[in-house]
Amino acid sequence: MEKIPVSSTGKLLRVNLSSKEISQESIPFHVYRDYLGGRGAGAYYLLKELAKGVDPLSEDNKLVFFTGPVIGTLAPGSNKVSVTFKSPLTNTYSMSLCGGFWGPELKFAGYDALIIEGKSEKPVYLWIDNGEVSLKAAEHLWGQLIPKASDEVKKELGNDNTIRVACIGPAGEKLNKMACITADRHREFGRGGAGAVMGSKNLKAIAVRGTGEIQMSQKGKMASLVKTLYQEFKGHPKANARTRYGTVEMLEGINNLGFWSTRNFSQGYFEGGEKLVGPKMRDDIVVSDASCYACPIGCGKNARVYYKGSRVHLEGPEFETVGLLGANCGVDDWESILKATEICDYYGMDTMAVGATISFAMECFEKGIIGLKDTDNIELKFGNGDALVSLAEKIANRDGFGDLLAEGVKIASEKLNAQDYAMHSKGLPLATYDPRGCKGMALTYATSPKGAHHMISPTMGAEIPGDRFAEEGKAGLVKDTQIQMALVDSLGFCSTMRFVLSVDKQQQLLELGSGLEISKEDMFKIGERILNIERLFNIREGFNRKDDTLPNRFLKEVIKEGLSAGHSINLEKMLDEYYQVMGWDRNGIPEESKLAELNISQFGNK
Ligand code: SF4
Numbered sequence: 001m002e003k004i005p006v007s008s009t010g011k012l013l014r015v016n017l018s019s020k021e022i023s024q025e026s027i028p029f030h031v032y033r034d035y036l037g038g039r040g041a042g043a044y045y046l047l048k049e050l051a052k053g054v055d056p057l058s059e060d061n062k063l064v065f066f067t068g069p070v071i072g073t074l075a076p077g078s079n080k081v082s083v084t085f086k087s088p089l090t091n092t093y094s095m096s097l098c099g100g101f102w103g104p105e106l107k108f109a110g111y112d113a114l115i116i117e118g119k120s121e122k123p124v125y126l127w128i129d130n131g132e133v134s135l136k137a138a139e140h141l142w143g144q145l146i147p148k149a150s151d152e153v154k155k156e157l158g159n160d161n162t163i164r165v166a167c168i169g170p171a172g173e174k175l176n177k178m179a180c181i182t183a184d185r186h187r188e189f190g191r192g193g194a195g196a197v198m199g200s201k202n203l204k205a206i207a208v209r210g211t212g213e214i215q216m217s218q219k220g221k222m223a224s225l226v227k228t229l230y231q232e233f234k235g236h237p238k239a240n241a242r243t244r245y246g247t248v249e250m251l252e253g254i255n256n257l258g259f260w261s262t263r264n265f266s267q268g269y270f271e272g273g274e275k276l277v278g279p280k281m282r283d284d285i286v287v288s289d290a291s292c293y294a295c296p297i298g299c300g301k302n303a304r305v306y307y308k309g310s311r312v313h314l315e316g317p318e319f320e321t322v323g324l325l326g327a328n329c330g331v332d333d334w335e336s337i338l339k340a341t342e343i344c345d346y347y348g349m350d351t352m353a354v355g356a357t358i359s360f361a362m363e364c365f366e367k368g369i370i371g372l373k374d375t376d377n378i379e380l381k382f383g384n385g386d387a388l389v390s391l392a393e394k395i396a397n398r399d400g401f402g403d404l405l406a407e408g409v410k411i412a413s414e415k416l417n418a419q420d421y422a423m424h425s426k427g428l429p430l431a432t433y434d435p436r437g438c439k440g441m442a443l444t445y446a447t448s449p450k451g452a453h454h455m456i457s458p459t460m461g462a463e464i465p466g467d468r469f470a471e472e473g474k475a476g477l478v479k480d481t482q483i484q485m486a487l488v489d490s491l492g493f494c495s496t497m498r499f500v501l502s503v504d505k506q507q508q509l510l511e512l513g514s515g516l517e518i519s520k521e522d523m524f525k526i527g528e529r530i531l532n533i534e535r536l537f538n539i540r541e542g543f544n545r546k547d548d549t550l551p552n553r554f555l556k557e558v559i560k561e562g563l564s565a566g567h568s569i570n571l572e573k574m575l576d577e578y579y580q581v582m583g584w585d586r587n588g589i590p591e592e593s594k595l596a597e598l599n600i601s602q603f604g605n606k
Contacts, residue, residue: 003029004026004027004029004032005032005069005513005514005515005516006215006216006217006513006514006515007069007070007072007073007214007215007216007217007513007514007515008027008032008037008069008107008112008514009107009110009111009112009212010026010027010112011024011025011026011027011110011111011112011113012024012025012026012027012111012112012113012114012115013111013113013114013115013128013133014114014115014117015114015115015116015117015126015133015135016117016118017059017116017117017118017119017120017124017135017201017202017203018059018117018118018119018120019118020120020135022133022134022135027041027112027113031044032069032514032516033516033518034526034529034599035490035526035529035530036068036069036487036490036491036510036526037066037067037068037069037071037112037113037490037491037492038066038067038068038071038080038081038082038097038489038490038491038492039066039082039084039095039097039486039489039490039530040486040489040490040526040529040530041066041113041490042064042065042066042082042083042084042095042113043084043093043095043530043533043534043537044533045062045064045066045084045113045115046062046064046084046085046086046093046537047093047533047536047537047540047603049062049115050062050086050537052540052541053541054086056085056086056087056088056091056193056196056197056200057088057175057196057197057200058119058200059117059118059119059200059201061085061086061197061200062085062115062116062117063083063084063085063115063116063194063197063198063201064083064084064085064113064114064115065081065082065083065106065113065114065115065116066081066082066083066084066112066113067081067103067104067106067107067111067112067113067492068080068081068489068490068491068492068493069491069492069510069513069514069516070491070492070493070506070509070510070513070514071103071104071107071214071492072103072104072107072108072214072293073214073216073222073294073509073513074216074219074222074223074226074294074513075222075226075294075493075509075513076226076229076230076233076294076295076296076493076497076500076501077292077294077295077296077297077493077494077496077497077501078104078293078294078492078493078509079099079100079101079103079104079292079293079294079295079492079494080097080098080099080103080489080492080493080494080495081097081098081102081103081106081492082095082096082097082098082489082490083095083096083098083181083189083194085192085194085197086197086541087192087193087427087428087450087451088175088177088193088196088197088200089177089178089192089193089196089353089408089410089427089428089451090192090410090426090427090428090450090451091427091541092426092427092449092450092451092537092538092541092543093449093450093534093537093538093541094191094192094193094194094450094451095192095450095489095534096180096181096188096189096190096191096192096194097189097489098166098181098183098187098188098189098190099187099292099293099295099494100164100183100184100186100187100292100293101164101183101184101292101293102164102165102166102183102184102187102208103183103293103492104293104294105162105164105208105209105210106128106208106210107210107212107214108210108211108212108213108214109128109129109130109208109209109210109212110130110131110210110212111128114128114206116198116201116203116206118201119200119201119202120135120201120202120203121202122137122139122202123137123138123139123141123142123202123203123204124136124137124138124202124203124204125138125141125153125167125203125204125205125206125207126203126205126206126207127157127207128206128207128208128209128210129157129208129209130209130210130211130212136156138203138204138205141153141204141205142173142204143170143173144169144170145169145170145346145347146167146168146169146182146185146345146346146347146348147185147346149165149167149169149204149205150165150167150182150184150185150205153165153167153205153207154207157207157209160209162209163207163208163209164183164184164207164208164209165183165184165185165205165206165207165208166181166182166183166184166189166205166206166207166208167181167182167204167205167206167348168180168181168182168195168198168199168203168204168205168348169182169195169346169347169348169349169396170347170348170396170397171195171196171199171347171348171349171395171396171406172195172196172198172199172348173199173204174199174397174398174406175196175199175200176193176195176196176347176349176395176396176398176406177193177196177406177407177408177411178193178196178349178350178353178354178357178395178406178408179193179194179195179196179198179199179348179349179350180193180194180195180348180349180350181194181195181198181348182195182345182348186290186300186314186315186316186345187292188350190350190351190352191350191352191353191428191450191453192350192428192450192451193350193408195348195349214513216512216513217511217512217513217514217515218511218512218515221512222509222512222513225505225508225509225512226509229296229500229501229505230296232500233296233297233499233500234296236499236500238499239296239297239496239499239500241278242297242299242496242499243289243297243298243299244278244282245278245279245281245282245301246278246281246299246300246301246316246318246319247299247318247319247320248276248277248278248281248301248317248318248319248322249278249319250319251273251276251277251278251319251322251323252273252277252278253464254432254433255269255270255273255277255327256563257437257464257468257562257563257564258437258559258561258562258563258564258565259433259434259435259436259437259438259559259564260273260323260327260432260433260434261323261324261327261328261423261430261431261432261433261434262327262328262330263327263328263329263330263359263362263363263382264328264329264356264359264360264362264363264382264421264423265328265423265430265434265551265553265554266363266553267559267560267561268434268436268437268559268561268562268564268565269561269562270326270327270330270332272326272327272330272331272332273327273332275332275333275334276322276326276327276332276334276337281301281303281317281334282301284334285303285304285305285334285338286301286302286303287302287303287304287313288301288302289301289302290302290315292494295494297496299318299496300315300316301315301316301317302314302315303315303316303317303334303338305334305335305338305339306335307335307336307338307339307389308335312335312338312339312342314338314341314342314345316338316341316345317337317338317341317351319432320351320352320431320432320454321337321341321351321352321355322337322432323355323431323432324351324352324354324355324356324359324429324431324432325337325340325341325344325351325354325355325358325388325392326355327432328355328356328359328432329355329358329359329362329382329383329388330359330362330381330382330383331383331384331385331388332383333385335385336385336386336388336389337385337388339389340354340355340388340389340392343389343392343393343396344392344396346396347396347397349392349395349396352429352431352432353408353409353428353429354392354395355429356409356423356424356429356430357395357405357408357409357412357429358380358388358391358392358395358405359382359423360409360412360413360418360421360422360423361375361380361391361401361405361412362380362381362382362384362387363382363421364380364416364418364421365379365380365381366380366381366382367421369416369417369418369421370416374401375391375401376394376399376400376401378390378391378394378401391405404416408424408427409422409423409424409427409429410422410424410427411427420551420552420553421553422551423551423553424451424452424551425445425446425448425451425452425547425548425549425550425551426448426450426451426452426543426547427451428448428450428451428452428453429451429452430445430452430454431445431452431453431454433454433460434554434559434564435550435554435569436554436558436559436564436567436568436569437468437469437559437563437564437567438459438460438463438464438468439463439468439469439470439471439474439569439574440457440459440460440462440463440468440474440477440478440481441454441458441459441460441463442550442554442569442571442574443457443474443475443478443571443574443575443578444456444457444458444459444478444481444482445550446548446549446550446571446574446575447478447482447548447575447578449531449534449535449537449538450534452550455485455495456482456485457478457479457481457482457485458481458485458495459474459477459478459481462477462481463477469564469567471569471570471573471574472573472577473577474574474577475574475577475578475580475581476581478578479578479581479582482527482531483524483527483528483531484498484503484527486526486527486528486530486531487503487506487523487526487527488506490526490527490530491506491510493506503520503523503524504520506523507520507523525598528598529598529599529600531582532590532594532595532598532600533600533603535584535588535590536590536600536603536604539588539589539590544587544588544589545575545579545586545587545588548575548588549571550569550571554568554569554571555568555569555570555571556568575588582594583597590604592604
């Protein structure tokens with residue numbers, strides 16, 4: 001048997017839903033050496049196995065779940081598993097990460113990776129019970145909301161609390177392009193429409209139980225390093241703020257600096273934001289804290305409100321949800337925001353994409369592009385919390401006007417001839433930071449391989465203490481941050497761990513866990529290799545410089561008020577600089593010399 005990292009299982013489970021064939025493969029050592037695992041290995045398998053031009057909702061698309069070499073070890077935040085697929089929302093490469101316990105459980109069950117391909121004739125769910133793998137009928141679960149379906153699957157399998165269930169809701173079944181896959185009832189593979197891909201395969205859920213142990217190369221040293229790191233987390237002010245207020249702790253600063261997406265990015269300051277800041281959230285709606293596997297922070301916040309007299313209780317909300325269902329729709333009451341979040345959570349939809357799509361529709365309504373007859377009589381004005389809730393439900397059910405919006409903001413805007421109000425890049429809506437107030441984020445959104453995703457290179461932490469409006473020189477920062485994130489995502493760490501885990505520390509944890517000795521220079525090479533294969537996937541699908549762009553609003557209009565006033569973005573200059581530092585040509589295509597340097601010439605398609 002080929003050598004594998006000590007903390008890995010070396011095994012990939014492949015399930016073909018068309019033929020019902022279930023098989024097991026060894027993962028070649030070079031996959032770990034060149035891509036580590038997680039996001040990197042997922043991108044490698046997708047590029048290698050998916051033919052050019054596959055329809056994302058056809059049986060030819062695949063869902064590639066991959067754990068990283070640190071997942072399931074003692075390392076802090078070692079729980080993020082990725083799913084890689086061609087996105088129905090963007091038609092690009094896509095990858096989504098999920099925390100919680102499902103990823104570690106897959107590894108405890110004996111598998112580093114799971115590839116789902118084909119399409120079942122009838123609804124099924126997959127049951128992975130250590131070495132035993134089977135497909136089970138799921139027609140009776142079809143149409144069920146996520147909490148009920150998850151509980152039902154567990155009940156059928158013996159009501160064992162150690163079983164971890166990842167499942168889709170009615171949104172995924174109805175091929176809503178914003179549908180997500182939800183693990184452990186509250187943790188999502190959120191962005192890009194993985195839930196629609198799973199729905200198109202007639203796969204309702206993947207239940208996992210594992211009793212295996214993850215081996216570690218140097219367990220004693222690992223334990224002592226982890227102990228030291230936990231102390232560092234305890235003394236870290238940013239980590240402490242995250243523990244107390246979750247990701248919502250970021251909100252106040254961004255609003256004060258004037259780049260919080262407000263009313264579909266038409267403003268950078270939300271006057272209602274003070275009702276939604278971390279301390280208010282903690283005092284008004286949080287009832288307890290929640291955490292993922294091996295996490296020293298615990299950013300999850302269980303919250304409770306009453307919407308029109310009925311109780312809403314959920315894990316959240318996190319910053320992006322408050323941003324896009326709240327400020328971006330002009331809504332400032334927790335009741336409406338949480339009710340809309342609950343609908344997204346129960347039906348299985350990405351709260352960010354849904355919020356951005358509703359805010360787009362609200363702007364169209366305010367501008368008279370659509371009226372009551374188009375919106376099924378909903379007064380879609382900014383700030384109307386009841387309209388937010390009603391429309392979220394319509395989108396979830398593909399009901400009336402919601403059917404158009406379920407296609408995502410790009411297609412909806414094309415059909416309404418209102419492209420100027422659709423705030424997306426490559427079809428993926430922007431996160432809640434207005435890129436005019438932090439220029440590295442502009443380049444991040446524009447060049448992200450999966451559309452406008454903020455976590456591909458969250459440069460803000462480095463930009464805010466310096467000149468956040470500078471454009472020159474940001475390309476290098478974006479490249480470095482992209483590389484660092486590719487490593488975090490591929491190793492299997494939660495991104496929040498970066499407060500304490502430098503690349504050096506990650507490298508140490510990798511070595512003590514897996515036995516893989518990789519120099520810092522080689523780690524950066526791996527990160528760069530991952531970015532390049534993701535790029536090559538998109539180029540093969542016809543994407544290039546013309547697609548590395550942002551909505552006109554950011555390029556032609558300035559923010560009018562607050563501390564980011566007067567700024568728009570000169571993207572073309574930033575792109576030139578970025579392509580140069582990446583070793584790509586003027587059209588954004590990797591040069592052959594770059595591919596040779598990264599040892600991936602076989603994927604070149606010039
Ligand atoms: S910081 Fe939050 S998302 Fe990250 S591992 Fe901890 S609880 Fe999970």
